[in-house]
Amino acid sequence: MSLYVTINLLCAIMIIMLMFMVCRGVMHETDRKTFYRLCFHTQLLFSLDVLWVLLDGATYTGARLLNYLINAAYFAQCGILCYYWSRYSLILSGSQRFSGKVFKVLFALPMVVEVVLSIVSIKTGWYFTIDADNHYHRGSLLFIQVTVMFIYLVYSLLVAVFTIKRQRDLLNRNKLYAISALGFLPFISQCLQAQFTGISVFCTGATLGLIIVFLEIQREMISVDPLTRLNNRNQASIYLSSHFKQEIPGKRLYQFIVDLDKFKSINDTYGHMEGDNALIVVASVLKSVCGPRGHFISRYGGDEFVVFANLPDNAAADELCDQLEKRLVESSKPLLYTLSMSVGYAALREGETEESLLNRADASLYKIKKRKHAER
DSSP: HHHHHHHHHHHHHHHHHHHHHHHHOOOOOOHHHHHHHHHHHHHHHHHHHOOOOOOOOOOTTTHHHHHHHHHHHHHHHHHHHHHHHHHHHHTTTTTGGSSSSEEEEEEEEHHHHHHHHHHHHHHSSSSEEEEESOOEEEEOOOOHHHHHHHHHHHHHHHHHHHHHHHHHHHHHHHHHHHHHHHHHHHHHHHHHHHSSTOOOOOHHHHHHHHHHHHHHHHHHHHBOOTOOSBBBBHHHHHHHHHHTTBBBBEEEEEEEEEEEEEEEEEHHHHHHHHHHHHHHHHHHHHHHHHHGGGGGEEEEEEEEEEEEEESSSSHHHHHHHHHHHHHHHHHTTTTSSSSOOOEEEEETTTTHHHHHHHHHHHHHHHHHHHHHHHHH
């Protein structure tokens, strides 16, 4: 039992440190509140677990009543935590399900059942009983509590896994891998703890899941452009370095440089807020066209974007350029102005350096912009 308490206390300390870093760090307000709430409920569950160990078998006055209350609170908190755990996973996955009232009610229903059954177990003994010597024993309906936890954890895990299969964008896939850990680790650890009484495994799995998600949030903050939610320039350099020597049969690495036409006039005429909106529209076009194809997209700086794609030939590259330009015109129809872009590209040559590839792509972009300027 001393080992059980020690493991729980160590996990609790790590959760407290995470909560402290969340409060002191820079995160989006929604992410900060949701993640902090999840840490709080996890920490509360660990604390109740430790209190149960310290109370079980105690002989002082009122210990048996307190043991009943702590166990009821613990089982209720299990349902509440799994509810928030699964909900946070869905939010991180980009799910829009919580916008519907019916789904919110149905999603919360297992948690409500869990809380009610935990409280009434003080009288009925469904989840647990406390004998005359103040020792805890499992109730005949404890499988319902375990089932509720599994429903939430497995559901969030499956949503993350199926979203990963549909998602080809590298940035979002990395985030979804972290989300799957948020469901997978607690699920496996809960299975082990349900089989082996007295082994503190769930707290370890839950803590590792939170740490992985926290690290992914931090990684995203330093690698993602805050306005467009695309990879930033540093990530583009890292991607190019890691994929520069990668050979794919029948394909070559192409670097595209996308530049928004007349961006300065948008800022001067409509203001910088509208200029930011124009960049967001361009980013959404790049995501919709290049994302499903598995191409790497980043904001390179200002109104410039970079795309890396493995393509068979220049015809495929020209087709991608046409798709981007047409989609941008369609997307800008609701705006007060029509957006257009210039796209230059270069295919990697044998023995070429990264700098040379960038310079040739940039030169291609310059020629296109010069031609457009001459045509006006």
